[in-house]
Amino acid sequence: MSQNELYLPSAAWQEQANVKGMAGYQALVDESEADYQGYWGRLAREFVTWQTPFTKVLNDSEAPFFKWFEDGRLNVSYNCLDRNVERGLGDKVAIIFEADDGSSTKVTYSELLGRVSQLANVLKARGVKKGDRVVIYMSMSVEGVAAMQACARIGAIHSVVFGGFSAQSLRDRVQDAGAVMVITADEQLRGGKALPLKAIVDEALEGGVCPTLKDVIVYKRTGGKIGWVEGRDHWLHEELAGKPMTCEPEWVEAEHPLFLLYTSGSTGKPKGVQHSSGGYLLHAALTTKWTFDLKDNDVFWCTADIGWVTGHSYITYGPLALGGTEIVFEGVPTYPDAGRFWETIAKHKVSIFYTAPTAIRSLIKAAEGNAAVHPDRYDLSSLRLLGSVGEPINPAAWEWYHKHIGGGRCPIVDTFWQTETGGHMITPLPGATPLVPGSCTLPFPGITTAIVDEMGNDVPNGQGGILVVKKPWPSMIRTIYNDPERFKKSYYPEELKGYYLAGDGAIRDAETGYFTITGRIDDVLNVSGHRMGTMEIESALVSCTELVAEAAVVGRPDDTTGEAICAFVVLKRARPTGDEAKAIAKQLRDWVAKEIGPIAKPKDIRFGDNLPKTRSGKIMRRLLRSVAKGEAVTQDTSTLENPAILDQLSEAN
Numbered sequence: 001m002s003q004n005e006l007y008l009p010s011a012a013w014q015e016q017a018n019v020k021g022m023a024g025y026q027a028l029v030d031e032s033e034a035d036y037q038g039y040w041g042r043l044a045r046e047f048v049t050w051q052t053p054f055t056k057v058l059n060d061s062e063a064p065f066f067k068w069f070e071d072g073r074l075n076v077s078y079n080c081l082d083r084n085v086e087r088g089l090g091d092k093v094a095i096i097f098e099a100d101d102g103s104s105t106k107v108t109y110s111e112l113l114g115r116v117s118q119l120a121n122v123l124k125a126r127g128v129k130k131g132d133r134v135v136i137y138m139s140m141s142v143e144g145v146a147a148m149q150a151c152a153r154i155g156a157i158h159s160v161v162f163g164g165f166s167a168q169s170l171r172d173r174v175q176d177a178g179a180v181m182v183i184t185a186d187e188q189l190r191g192g193k194a195l196p197l198k199a200i201v202d203e204a205l206e207g208g209v210c211p212t213l214k215d216v217i218v219y220k221r222t223g224g225k226i227g228w229v230e231g232r233d234h235w236l237h238e239e240l241a242g243k244p245m246t247c248e249p250e251w252v253e254a255e256h257p258l259f260l261l262y263t264s265g266s267t268g269k270p271k272g273v274q275h276s277s278g279g280y281l282l283h284a285a286l287t288t289k290w291t292f293d294l295k296d297n298d299v300f301w302c303t304a305d306i307g308w309v310t311g312h313s314y315i316t317y318g319p320l321a322l323g324g325t326e327i328v329f330e331g332v333p334t335y336p337d338a339g340r341f342w343e344t345i346a347k348h349k350v351s352i353f354y355t356a357p358t359a360i361r362s363l364i365k366a367a368e369g370n371a372a373v374h375p376d377r378y379d380l381s382s383l384r385l386l387g388s389v390g391e392p393i394n395p396a397a398w399e400w401y402h403k404h405i406g407g408g409r410c411p412i413v414d415t416f417w418q419t420e421t422g423g424h425m426i427t428p429l430p431g432a433t434p435l436v437p438g439s440c441t442l443p444f445p446g447i448t449t450a451i452v453d454e455m456g457n458d459v460p461n462g463q464g465g466i467l468v469v470k471k472p473w474p475s476m477i478r479t480i481y482n483d484p485e486r487f488k489k490s491y492y493p494e495e496l497k498g499y500y501l502a503g504d505g506a507i508r509d510a511e512t513g514y515f516t517i518t519g520r521i522d523d524v525l526n527v528s529g530h531r532m533g534t535m536e537i538e539s540a541l542v543s544c545t546e547l548v549a550e551a552a553v554v555g556r557p558d559d560t561t562g563e564a565i566c567a568f569v570v571l572k573r574a575r576p577t578g579d580e581a582k583a584i585a586k587q588l589r590d591w592v593a594k595e596i597g598p599i600a601k602p603k604d605i606r607f608g609d610n611l612p613k614t615r616s617g618k619i620m621r622r623l624l625r626s627v628a629k630g631e632a633v634t635q636d637t638s639t640l641e642n643p644a645i646l647d648q649l650s651e652a653n
């Protein structure tokens with residue numbers, strides 16, 4: 001880890017923060033260590049309003065199927081909407097909807113409560129009951145958030161499917177969930193183009209392949225031409241007409257499933273992760289308060305799609321549970337130009353901004369190629385805090401984000417977590433933790449992350465290993481829907497002493513104890529007996545800021561060294577070929593040798609226009625492993641965004 005630069009929160013920042021200074025952080029950690037259940041019980045009473053209070057915090061009698069707050073009853077939508085109206089926040093703006101075309105609308109808490117209740121009445125009228133599964137296949141919209149909240153209101157279990165997925169992926173998810181309803185839109189607007197949604201739903205459901213499915217509710221977004229199945233399809237606006245604007249919430253047990261969500265598929269076939277109501281809501285709200293330091297007058301913007309867990313916890317649930325004001329953004333970062341994020345921050349005076357490294361890296365490339373969209377040209381003075389999620393953020397991108405977006409004054413919270421964890425696990429708290437670029441720093445108070453070897457034994461700081469969570473926590477995955485065995489095998493393998501296996505490798509710094517994620521467990525390389533994380537080599541490549549925009553590193557079998565390092569590189573200039581490619585490859589090899597050491601020099605370097613990514617923007621290294629070996633890709637590619645890139649990379653050099 002590059003420890004040469006530590007960024008300390010200013011005294012003023014510490015003073016105003018929800019968790020003040022390292023003393024504040026340590027007090028919470030101490031409280032959780034002294035009485036683990038007492039700590040979570042206290043927070044669950046403070047952050048969640050219970051219709052029936054719980055008397056028991058944790059039930060571990062059927063571990064690893066843990067139950068939290070099990071005899072308590074609550075309603076998640078009550079906690080996000082009614083409660084705020086009752087607190088006097090009815091006229092406060094809950095959502096600022098920023099449409100693709102640059103127009104925006106505001107929705108207050110009272111209005112949102114009315115819309116959600118009315119939609120909940122539509123679902124009820126169509127026979128949707130507590131425990132039924134509803135698939136939401138929508139673009140980013142107030143209606144999308146409202147659909148999730150409406151399910152929560154009546155105790156239905158939502159499963160949001162990202163609007164970029166194919167008919168086949170949608171069909172798989174509808175079938176796996178046994179959904180009774182799909183909520184969708186006619187089309188979605190992205191980057192000035194109308195893209196189909198309803199047509200894909202039609203294709204997914206064709207031929208009666210989803211026998212549980214009864215109704216499709218269609219939100220009219222564009223008015224484009226679509227097909228219609230009489231009896232099955234219903235316009236949302238027609239369904240809403242005349243329905244009451246109030247709907248008594250269904251009080252559910254804390255363990256009642258709030259949603260299913262399939263993982264990104266970076267490492268294999270997506271898993272249907274099942275989350276609870278009580279424990280999940282607690283952590284979504286708590287992390288929004290402590291990690292994002294959310295205050296009454298903030299304007300919060302999480303750029304994730306509601307199709308990903310980040311959009312669940314930090315759009316639909318966390319900020320609303322706290323009565324915050326947030327942006328819901330329909331468009332794409334590059335439309336009408338690559339200054340869209342910066343322009344939108346200036347327009348709505350966004351104070352907290354949360355995005356992904358993949359977006360940052362591509363906007364760096366865009367800004368360096370076109371001065372007109374450089375963030376320095378926009379008024380970003382409203383920002384006070386930045387966040388990153390989804391992949392490790394390499395130090396070079398971190399520094400750029402800090403300097404050009406944060407103006408050097410905004411802390412960056414690099415939040416490590418997963419679909420399965422429900423909320424942040426390892427992250428700085430902005431008014432407390434001194435920051436190190438590229439490190440997600442320390443566990444969130446109460447979260448017991450650790451690094452162990454293959455047998456579950458602790459490894460000393462400074463030595464890499466397997467990232468685990470030693471104790472269960474409230475917002476953890478409850479099971480894989482329909483597959484409890486896969487849940488146990490994937491996350492609680494026997495050798496690991498009952499610890500939760502995250503699937504990522506990590507290392508703790510010898511001095512600070514800070515965590516750095518080194519890549520997926522599968523991505524640890526062994527070159528001539530030296531173990532290396534792919535992330536370290538990728539970071540070294542990207543730190544060659546003159547040349548490199550993005551890099552992915554994988555291993556392939558090698559007769560002499562055991563494994564050889566293959567790097568796939570996207571340059572800031574056009575993709576080189578022939579002698580130019582050879583010359584740049586040599587330059588990059590020498591660069592890595594200087595940065596890390598000769599042992600880390602990539603044997604192969606291939607240049608592409610892009611890298612294979614999931615639809616959530618993560619690099620799919622498992623596919624690159626096949627390409628590196630010269631094999632055909634035979635794995636699950638249902639979540640791959642840009643299939644054509646595999647051919648280009650297979651042919652390259």
Ligand code: ATP
Nearest residue numbers: 263264265266267390391392415416417418419517
């Ligand atoms: P699948 O589980 O299907 O392979 P996935 O792991 O990409 O897909 P997600 O739950 O969306 O699905 O992503 C969680 C993973 O993202 C983490 O396990 C980690 O590898 C990576 N990640 C998320 N945030 C960070 C971060 N701040 N730093 C490093 N890695 C991160």
Ligand code: MG
Nearest residue numbers: 263267418503
């Ligand atoms: Mg995963």
